[in-house]
Amino acid sequence: MVVHFCSVCKKPSVQSCSLCYRAYYCSKEHQIQDWKKGHKNNCAPFKIAINEVLGRHLISTCDIPEGSVILQRKPLVICPKIVSLLLCLGCHKKLNNGDLNACSKCNWPVCGMGCENTELHKDECELLSQNNIRPQINLGSPKQSCYALIAPLRSLLLKEKSKSKFEALMNMQSNLENHRDSALYLALKQNIVPIIIDKLKIDTNEEEILTICSIFDTNAFDVRDSKGLVNVRALYSTVSLISHDCKQNTRHYYIDDDFEIHVSATIPIKKGEIITTSYTQTLWGTILRRKHLKQFKNFDCTCNRCKDPTEFGLYVGSIYCSSCRENDKSNCCPKMISTDSINSNANFKCENCDHVIAAKQVHWGNEALRNEILSLNKSDPKSFEAFLEKYKDVLHSTNTHVLEVKYALSQMYGNLNGYNICDIADDLVERKITLCHELLEVADILCPGSSRFRGSLLYDLQAAMVVQTRRSYEQEKITKQAASERLLEAVTILQESAKILSVEPDMKDLLEKRLETLSNYLDLD
Numbered sequence: 172m173v174v175h176f177c178s179v180c181k182k183p184s185v186q187s188c189s190l191c192y193r194a195y196y197c198s199k200e201h202q203i204q205d206w207k208k209g210h211k212n213n214c215a216p217f218k219i220a221i222n223e224v225l226g227r228h229l230i231s232t233c234d235i236p237e238g239s240v241i242l243q244r245k246p247l248v249i250c251p252k253i254v255s256l257l258l259c260l261g262c263h264k265k266l267n268n269g270d271l272n273a274c275s276k277c278n279w280p281v282c283g284m285g286c287e288n289t290e291l292h293k294d295e296c297e298l299l300s301q302n303n304i305r306p307q308i309n310l311g312s313p314k315q316s317c318y319a320l321i322a323p324l325r326s327l328l329l330k331e332k333s334k335s336k337f338e339a340l341m342n343m344q345s346n347l348e349n350h351r352d353s354a355l356y357l358a359l360k361q362n363i364v365p366i367i368i369d370k371l372k373i374d375t376n377e378e379e380i381l382t383i384c385s386i387f388d389t390n391a392f393d394v395r396d397s398k399g400l401v402n403v404r405a406l407y408s409t410v411s412l413i414s415h416d417c418k419q420n421t422r423h424y425y426i427d428d429d430f431e432i433h434v435s436a437t438i439p440i441k442k443g444e445i446i447t448t449s450y451t452q453t454l455w456g457t458i459l460r461r462k463h464l465k466q467f468k469n470f471d472c473t474c475n476r477c478k479d480p481t482e483f484g485l486y487v488g489s490i491y492c493s494s495c496r497e498n499d500k501s502n503c504c505p506k507m508i509s510t511d512s513i514n515s516n517a518n519f520k521c522e523n524c525d526h527v528i529a530a531k532q533v534h535w536g537n538e539a540l541r542n543e544i545l546s547l548n549k550s551d552p553k554s555f556e557a558f559l560e561k562y563k564d565v566l567h568s569t570n571t572h573v574l575e576v577k578y579a580l581s582q583m584y585g586n587l588n589g590y591n592i593c594d595i596a597d598d599l600v601e602r603k604i605t606l607c608h609e610l611l612e613v614a615d616i617l618c619p620g621s622s623r624f625r626g627s628l629l630y631d632l633q634a635a636m637v638v639q640t641r642r643s644y645e646q647e648k649i650t651k652q653a654a655s656e657r658l659l660e661a662v663t664i665l666q667e668s669a670k671i672l673s674v675e676p677d678m679k680d681l682l683e684k685r686l687e688t689l690s691n692y693l694d695l696d
């Protein structure tokens with residue numbers, strides 16, 4: 172057994188620092204003493220490394236247990252997306268019912284007086300009002316505004332307010348050369364640069380402004396809250412160095428009104444492993460994930476999932492082989508897989524026979540299916556079920572389009588208007604349970620452990636299981652003993668979901684209430 176010693180008095184100790192797991196202490200007093208003496212400046216379970224493929228990235232410097240917080244940071248800059256529903260420039264919450272509340276000084280949207288005077292809005296407000304720069308609001312329905320000015324403006328204001336924050340921001344990777352000639356950057360150059368330089372008279376230049384915009388596009392995190400009130404973007408120092416992997420080992424969430432980010436390990440991370448996040452969507456196939464990463468983050472992903480044409484045996488980007496399907500209607504029918512999955516122009520070939528499909532055909536097929544899904548009626552699960560039925564001979568059960576539709580259905584049953592979990596028919600409750608199980612099997616491979624996806628699927632699963640069990644018991648289809656066992660199983664699933672999700676403040680109350688309700692349900696009399 173390895174013996175650790177207190178960093179202060181050198182006595183054998185078993186309690187480690189809960190942030191870095193590297194320093195040990197014999198008592199709380201010694202931990203506080205060491206923290207003040209300097210541990211706070213070098214406490215981190217990771218180091219910054221650099222290589223040719225990833226550029227700068229983070230590597231763990233010790234074994235990090237599943238669920239533990241690896242790093243937390245307040246935003247360097249937080250701001251609306253370039254085009255966004257009307258939101259308050261003070262607190263970033265969506266403005267109620269799209270009402271147009273304007274700041275009494277600068278006329279930009281805010282909630283009210285309280286938000287007009289926030290630290291965040293104060294300085295920009297002064298500049299915008301003095302120079303009469305008005306927001307460009309599209310009064311259609313829903314009302315939207317162009318906020319493209321705000322990200323560079325808030326970043327440039329840091330130059331005066333906090334030199335170190337501005338330097339940290341400018342030290343982030345920008346990828347401007349890849350963005351410079353795009354329609355968006357030409358528009359920024361034409362519309363935003365002159366406002367900042369000529370009207371606001373900020374000491375900067377075109378290159379610096381466009382670099383900041385590009386730094387946002389490369390590094391910004393989508394910041395959302397669970398109530399759907401906030402949908403903005405923010406830059407966080409160090410967190411932005413986390414590299415991408417299509418099977419990531421962390422997740423992140425936001426704490427409090429200042430949107431502090433917490434990054435936690437979703438699976439145990441061994442010392443020396445790269446700490447990763449995903450910049451794309453887990454349920455997408457390799458072609459679409461790689462296209463998205465190339466277009467928005469400027470790199471060709473070569474992670475293990477991308478290199479494996481079967482995507483860890485799930486065949487997310489594959490389809491059934493039409494030749495083999497004629498004779499084999501089972502789930503095991505061979506699939507068409509890419510002949511070189513990290514080359515988007517590679518043909519697809521059957522795993523079993525010589526049937527080949529050209530890359531172009533695969534791209535068109537995927538595009539057509541995605542558009543078909545987008546056109547489905549989002550308030551009618553029947554149209555989603557019809558999609559699955561229509562393509563059951565082409566798309567296998569873990570194909571990307573099937574997974575997207577199954578996930579949509581798992582959310583519709585139990586939540587949609589008219590499909591409340593207590594009101595839907597028994598067969599739909601059963602369907603929701605099946606969908607959750609199927610998606611959990613996929614999650615266990617693509618985003619295992621404490622991922623948010625697993626946590627919320629487990630939550631949905633227990634909700635449906637409880638309704639099903641109560642009904643079966645009331646209809647005398649199952650014994651009291653069987654019902655109790657099933658309810659206990661639901662409690663265990665809820666506890667696992669709570670372990671994953673309750674670190675997120677918004678979820679904590681909901682989960683505690685649910686655990687209480689479920690405990691009452693256990694009494695079947």
Ligand SMILES: C[S@@+](CC[C@H](N)C(=O)[O-])C[C@H]1O[C@@H](n2cnc3c(N)ncnc32)[C@H](O)[C@@H]1O
Nearest residue numbers: 224225226227344389390411412414415468470
């Ligand atoms: C948010 S930054 C990450 C930090 C960056 N490596 C740096 O040095 O500042 C995103 C950029 O990192 C690089 N990157 C991240 N993950 C990668 C991966 N899996 N493969 C190749 N490049 C990656 C890409 O250049 C991408 O545009």
